[in-house]
Amino acid sequence: MRLIVSFFLLLLASTNISAQSIEGTSETFSNNEPVTNTEIAIIPEPVSVIKQTGHFILPANITIQAGRSAELKQTVAFLQERLTTATGHYVTTISTPSPTATFKLILNEKTDASIGAEGYQLSVGLKQVTIRANKPAGLFYGVQTLLQLLPKEIESKELVKGIKWTMPCVEITDFPRLGWRGLMFDVARHFFTKQEVKQYIDAMVRYKYNILHLHLADDEGWRIEIKGLPKLTEVGAWRVNRTGTFGDFIPPKPEEPRNYGGFYTQEDIKELIQYAKERFVNIMPEIDVPGHSLAAIAAYPELSCTPDAVNYKVRSGEKIMDWSRGAPPLGIVDNTLCPANEKVYVFLDTVFSQIAKLFPFEYIHVGGDEVARNFWEKNDQVAALMKREGLKTIPEVQAYFEKRVEQIITAKGKKFMAWDEVLEGGVSQSAAVMSWRDMKHGTEAAKAGHEVVMSPTQFAYLDYMQADVITEPKVYASLRLSKSYEFDPVPEGVNPIYIKGGQANLWTEQVYNIRQAEYMTWPRGFAIAESVWSPKEKKNWPNFFARTEQHFKRLDIAETKYAPSVYDPIFAVKRSADRQLAVSLSTEVEGLDMYYSFDNSFPDHFYPKYTTPLVPPIDAKVLKVITYRGKTPVGRMMNMPIEELEKRAGKK
Ligand code: ACM
Numbered sequence: 001m002r003l004i005v006s007f008f009l010l011l012l013a014s015t016n017i018s019a020q021s022i023e024g025t026s027e028t029f030s031n032n033e034p035v036t037n038t039e040i041a042i043i044p045e046p047v048s049v050i051k052q053t054g055h056f057i058l059p060a061n062i063t064i065q066a067g068r069s070a071e072l073k074q075t076v077a078f079l080q081e082r083l084t085t086a087t088g089h090y091v092t093t094i095s096t097p098s099p100t101a102t103f104k105l106i107l108n109e110k111t112d113a114s115i116g117a118e119g120y121q122l123s124v125g126l127k128q129v130t131i132r133a134n135k136p137a138g139l140f141y142g143v144q145t146l147l148q149l150l151p152k153e154i155e156s157k158e159l160v161k162g163i164k165w166t167m168p169c170v171e172i173t174d175f176p177r178l179g180w181r182g183l184m185f186d187v188a189r190h191f192f193t194k195q196e197v198k199q200y201i202d203a204m205v206r207y208k209y210n211i212l213h214l215h216l217a218d219d220e221g222w223r224i225e226i227k228g229l230p231k232l233t234e235v236g237a238w239r240v241n242r243t244g245t246f247g248d249f250i251p252p253k254p255e256e257p258r259n260y261g262g263f264y265t266q267e268d269i270k271e272l273i274q275y276a277k278e279r280f281v282n283i284m285p286e287i288d289v290p291g292h293s294l295a296a297i298a299a300y301p302e303l304s305c306t307p308d309a310v311n312y313k314v315r316s317g318e319k320i321m322d323w324s325r326g327a328p329p330l331g332i333v334d335n336t337l338c339p340a341n342e343k344v345y346v347f348l349d350t351v352f353s354q355i356a357k358l359f360p361f362e363y364i365h366v367g368g369d370e371v372a373r374n375f376w377e378k379n380d381q382v383a384a385l386m387k388r389e390g391l392k393t394i395p396e397v398q399a400y401f402e403k404r405v406e407q408i409i410t411a412k413g414k415k416f417m418a419w420d421e422v423l424e425g426g427v428s429q430s431a432a433v434m435s436w437r438d439m440k441h442g443t444e445a446a447k448a449g450h451e452v453v454m455s456p457t458q459f460a461y462l463d464y465m466q467a468d469v470i471t472e473p474k475v476y477a478s479l480r481l482s483k484s485y486e487f488d489p490v491p492e493g494v495n496p497i498y499i500k501g502g503q504a505n506l507w508t509e510q511v512y513n514i515r516q517a518e519y520m521t522w523p524r525g526f527a528i529a530e531s532v533w534s535p536k537e538k539k540n541w542p543n544f545f546a547r548t549e550q551h552f553k554r555l556d557i558a559e560t561k562y563a564p565s566v567y568d569p570i571f572a573v574k575r576s577a578d579r580q581l582a583v584s585l586s587t588e589v590e591g592l593d594m595y596y597s598f599d600n601s602f603p604d605h606f607y608p609k610y611t612t613p614l615v616p617p618i619d620a621k622v623l624k625v626i627t628y629r630g631k632t633p634v635g636r637m638m639n640m641p642i643e644e645l646e647k648r649a650g651k652k
Pocket of ligand 1: 370419
């Protein structure tokens with residue numbers, strides 16, 4: 001593990017103790033009121049913010065004072081770069097204490113137990129800014145907060161003239177609620193370049209995320225070089241390029257070129273790990289087995305129990321699973337590694353040996369989700385394995401597989417983590433569980449003494465649509481920002497020491513490029529960041545949304561894409577007693593007006609304002625709606641076909 005922390009600090013970082021005592025001192029600025037303070041709009045909300053009078057003015061010549069520790073070097077360089085780029089001010093760094101330094105980054109000589117390993121104290125005075133922390137990570141997070149106190153133009157990638165570079169004087173004490181603050185990025189379904197992964201890291205560190213979970217292998221691609229297994233990347237990393245609605249594509253023809261994809265060499269991986277480390281992010285690798293393994297099987301068909309696997313190809317978005325019966329799915333092709341084949345364990349040993357050497361993070365994620373086990377039910381090798389090992393059911397066969405994999409992982413000195421399905425057949429006590437299907441599975445796992453990371457679909461699935469399907473790229477479920485903000489990773493009645501933290505997951509079947517990856521991540525990534533960092537009692541939706549709007553402006557300047565879906569109206573439709581449609585409109589946030597038309601023209605704030613449920617005129621084809629704040633449009637033009645409303649209302 002990168003940070004060696006004392007047991008006490010670890011305990012402090014993973015629980016919520018002492019939030020209350022510090023909270024008690026925060027009287028002058030509390031977010032329990034829905035304020036729209038545009039000067040102090042920090043995400044995630046700090047533990048305590050005490051506003052002072054006056055402003056700090058950034059001088060033309062800035063001095064950053066910080067110790068010589070190698071771990072501070074990057075934080076200093078980070079601050080220096082951000083200040084120089086946007087302001088053009090002259091920035092020097094010094095390592096010896098100076099009373100006139102502009103920014104002082106100080107590592108506490110004596111540990112301040114109240115802020116733990118990642119906390120910090122930030123003091124913005126009239127002439128000087130001081131950040132104190134126990135560990136370098138805390139100074140880095142203090143710098144993130146500091147940047148959020150400066151005008152939004154500090155996010156610019158080029159010089160901005162004519163800005164008054166000031167910050168409100170303030171005293172901030174801050175530390176995270178939870179130690180695991182993750183984002184998962186699926187680089188298997190669509191490949192994202194090393195540079196794009198760095199861009200993703202740049203965005204996540206602004207919001208104090210500290211884990212990047214890279215989903216490196218799935219049916220659609222194998223993304224990491226493994227020495228001695230060249231076909232994984234020669235064959236497994238490439239598929240046919242298709243666009244549209246992923247999952248329903250016409251099966252590729254044999255002559256179609258398989259030239260879409262890519263992979264990271266081991267040198268690339270080292271570079272990414274170093275880049276992340278300098279920003280206090282750990283990268284957790286995931287190789288998803290035994291299901292989701294078609295790319296590996298296309299490369300090495302002998303890993304499958306199914307003889308026809310010699311004809312299998314990396315999936316290009318065509319249908320390979322039947323979900324009509326629910327989960328687990330039925331495989332149309334067998335995308336599972338064969339649990340009864342010793343060659344599979346030799347293969348996994350090679351893969352995980354190299355992965356364990358490359359990634360310093362203590363956990364390796366091995367998947368375990370959505371295993372289509374129908375091919376196992378009819379397989380002689382699996383039947384022989386069941387007999388030999390006394391396995392009574394097919395879930396027990398998966399449990400056998402997981403135990404073998406855990407032995408491999410622990411033999412490499414790493415901890416085993418998997419999706420919550422691995423609980424079904426029984427898994428060893430030391431297995432860590434990532435709960436995705438529900439909070440329920442994570443709750444049960446924690447009660448059984450497993451370490452748990454909560455990443456439930458209901459709150460934390462960033463691939464889900466953020467508003468109505470008529471405007472969002474179609475996915476099978478929706479998750480609005482306000483719902484994400486309700487995420488509480490620590491369920492009632494569970495000993496919090498078992499909840500390592502929370503995570504949001506970006507699956508990329510429908511995400512074709514990095515701009516869309518950003519669109520899907522932000523602003524829901526703000527909501528999850530606040531859910532894992534800020535004290536639970538400080539969470540407040542109106543206040544959060546006011547800050548979110550300030551951060552939209554920051555992301556505009558940083559050229560990071562985000563979704564404006566939160567402004568889109570919500571449609572609800574019913575039939576009245578006479579079978580007429582009645583269309584209700586609402587918004588996720590307060591203070592917006594909705595204007596509409598049924599005559600195919602584009603409504604603005606001179607059009608009828610929505611007040612009561614609407615009955616579409618007899619020949620109307622479309623209901624167009626747009627949201628405004630005062631005289632300013634904030635939402636997108638929604639074009640809702642009346643036919644769609646009829647469908648949603650059910651039978652006439
Ligand atoms: C998952 O979403 N299948 C972990």
